[in-house]
Amino acid sequence: MDLASAKQIGAGLACVALVGAGIGIGNVFGSYLSGALRNPGAAASQTTNLLLGFALCEATGLFGLVIALIILFT
Amino acid sequence: MAMNPMEQFTVKPLVPLHIGGYDVSFTNQSLWMCVVVAATLGFLIYAGASRKLVPTRAQSMAELGYEFVAGMIQSAAGDAGMRFFPFVFTLFMFVLLSNFFGLLPGSFTITSQIAVTFALAAVVILTVILVGFMRHGIGFLMLFVPKAPWYLLLLLIPIEVVSFLTRPISLSVRLFANMLAGHTMLKVFASFVIALGATAVTSAPYWSALSIAPMFLIVAITALELLVAFLQAYVFAILTCIYISEALYLHDHH
Numbered sequence: 001m002d003l004a005s006a007k008q009i010g011a012g013l014a015c016v017a018l019v020g021a022g023i024g025i026g027n028v029f030g031s032y033l034s035g036a037l038r039n040p041g042a043a044a045s046q047t048t049n050l051l052l053g054f055a056l057c058e059a060t061g062l063f064g065l066v067i068a069l070i071i072l073f074t
Numbered sequence: 075m076a077m078n079p080m081e082q083f084t085v086k087p088l089v090p091l092h093i094g095g096y097d098v099s100f101t102n103q104s105l106w107m108c109v110v111v112a113a114t115l116g117f118l119i120y121a122g123a124s125r126k127l128v129p130t131r132a133q134s135m136a137e138l139g140y141e142f143v144a145g146m147i148q149s150a151a152g153d154a155g156m157r158f159f160p161f162v163f164t165l166f167m168f169v170l171l172s173n174f175f176g177l178l179p180g181s182f183t184i185t186s187q188i189a190v191t192f193a194l195a196a197v198v199i200l201t202v203i204l205v206g207f208m209r210h211g212i213g214f215l216m217l218f219v220p221k222a223p224w225y226l227l228l229l230l231i232p233i234e235v236v237s238f239l240t241r242p243i244s245l246s247v248r249l250f251a252n253m254l255a256g257h258t259m260l261k262v263f264a265s266f267v268i269a270l271g272a273t274a275v276t277s278a279p280y281w282s283a284l285s286i287a288p289m290f291l292i293v294a295i296t297a298l299e300l301l302v303a304f305l306q307a308y309v310f311a312i313l314t315c316i317y318i319s320e321a322l323y324l325h326d327h328h
Contacts, residue, residue, distance in 0.1 A: 048149070048312065055309035059244060062251035069254075073080075 011071045017064020024057035079261035083186050083254065103190075106182045110171045118167075139167070146312055151319035158318050161201065165194065166311040169249065173303030176253065177296065185306075186253040188246060195246035198314050206321035217324055245313060252306050256299045263292050 032050045036043035087099035121136035129137060143163045147155045169185060176183025184190050206214035218234040219227060270285035 048146075051305060051308065052312060055248065055305065059248040059251070062255060063247060065255055066247060066251050 007071055011068040014064050014068035014071060017067075018061045021058055021061025021064075024060065025054060028053040028057055079258045079265065082182070082257060082261060085187070102182045103184060103187060106172075106175060106184050110168065110175055110184065113175070114167050114171050139163075143311065146308075147315050150312060150315035151322060154322050155315060155319055158201075158315075162311055162314055162318075165198070165314060166307055169194070169310050170304065170307035173253065173307055174300075176257065177299060177303060183253050183257055185249055186257060188250045191246040191250040192242065194249075194310075195242040198245065198317065199242045202317045202321045205318065209322060210324065214321070214324070217320060220325065241317065245310065249306050249310055252302055256295075256302055260292065260295060260299065263288050263295060267292070 028050065032043075032046065032053075035046070085101045085103045087097075087101050088105060089100035091097075091099045117132070118136055121130075121132040124130070124133070126133065140163070143166050144156070144159060147159055147162055151158070172184040172190075175181055176185065203214075206217065210216070218231050218238065220230055220234065222230055266288040267285045270288065271282050273279070274282035
């Protein structure tokens, strides 16, 4: 296998990080919704934590994307 | 028509300038930074020029931003954190306006450059370290020692140190990668429109009508990108607040 095709495959493999990000983001919003429906009074106070959890989670998937870009463009 | 979705991120020199072997050209990056700073300053000065009890539209927008950031710092870092209001407000406005201006067609997204976001993150972390050492002296290092039995500390201290050291990286890469991914996605979908529309002059003229479909998708994605632009500025600012609050109170404040 030459280097160019190995790079393409590697970049594709790096995108597997998105699986984790997808599960994580689903978990964040799902848990928030189930908590918010049980106790709607406390829901508004937790939006900060919700957005924070979402952003931290999404970032892990994007690290994978960055690695893919590094592989492709170096 | 071959198009490169990454082309929008190239830094092009507008006024070439070399001083002492260093390339300090005035680039499109610098131009849009000036635009963002000028827009922020212009808006806040205009909005604050005539302070009325019953605010005008511009004034209430500025007040909204002020109260939003003030509330964020108050909840994350308490009263002592309010001393850092100018710092956090500046960061928030700069990142927010950079993200929003980046969405204008034909503009340049400043925050899609890792150099810019890392510089911002480095300033944040250096501030945190300085504040921590000025407030607690050498006791600031207790930040790395959570309350736990000694045998767990052997494991926890290296984890805390590594997590502290990776903060500037995660803070900068989060913003940079979000902007990069979002804008690349927009351009990829935009190329679908052109590729489908181009079939009008080549093989299948009727198929070109389909190019309206990715067009609607772009509208939806642009709305999503507006949300992401705000959200990333918010997350950047709130994480700054949390880091500052850790430096101020170590582990005591919750």
